[in-house]
Amino acid sequence: MKNGPTRKRGDSAKFVYQHLRESIICLELAPGELLDEASLSSRFLMSRSPIREALIRLSMEGLVHTLPNKNSVVAPLGLDTLPDYLDALELIQRLVTRLAAQFRTEDDLEFMRAKQIEFRNALAQADFALMIDSNREFHMAISKAARNKYFDFLYSRLLDDGKRMLYLYFNSFFEGVPDSVADEHDLIIDAIENKDADRAETLAKAHAIDVATKFLNYLNDRHSTDFDIRVKPRDGQS
Structure with missing residues (x-):
């Protein structure tokens, strides 16, 4: 600084x-x-x-x-509890996305699309800090559509706790974060718009697992003399 x-x-x-x-x-x-x-x-x-x-x-x-x-x-990164964190994030993300597909309104969809535009703009600028904030706002827009204040609170805290992990995830793309990251958001919006709860949940799960897998691989490939951030992948992940 x-x-x-x-x-x-x-x-x-x-x-x-x-x-x-x-x-x-x-x-x-x-x-x-x-x-x-x-x-x-x-x-x-x-x-x-x-x-x-x-x-x-x-x-x-x-x-x-x-x-x-x-x-x-x-605050520490909490890598010792990382598998538990990733499990919790995946489950709550699937849940709120499924509920959003069931209860969303046209105003909800408009809000999601607006936040998605902000995320794409941040992606185009390769601004990691802005990408992290706009990604959070996009997923919280989905959570608001789920109409459950308790899930909303939990999801908000999980997203906040994972901000530095998300920074490392974005940083793992050595040639720049691909547009496919934002494309996944568009697919989720489409499923929510069509009120296809099963597809919305499936896409949310795939999105969470993709982020978790790339992040874990990044950590396992990382070598640092300052502190050891290598962790073992969760069961079923390589």
Whole structure:
């Protein structure tokens, strides 16, 4: 991060939040790294109050953990529980997509398509941070159509917890993220529009498994002297 970045007056907490969030998601700030309020205050040239507000907001997204001594650190990636996370994400994604096909309205479809356009625009710009946010918004548009606030809450948290994993997934495409990633979204929208719940669920499952498989393969091929991020594939995956 650069020292003393430009910001608008009265928008300090939001600026710090956005800056730290992008640095965490893009792994510029490593898992477990200390986020000292005094150091951040000096870096951003502002008081501790907006720094603290930004850290609280990041902790609500699961990107920052507050320690018993009140210090904050970048949340770990949680690779030890990765198989459980991927199972939960796949199941909830299948469920909300199936329900969306059953209960969607024309307004829901319009909202999904708008979010899909945003994702394609981010894809065209090869902007990983924007792709992660627009991907989340697309899937949450589907979740809203499912009409279940409990599933919506759970799906939202799972997507937030997986933001850094999704960054690594996008980064695994060494020649750029292919359009096929967005094409899968279009197929899901078509199934939801046709109220074909079985096909919608099948596509959602395939989409989740494809992301999980590529991500696991990326981790297993990755070598780092800083920390070991290699994990074993789940049963049935290579």
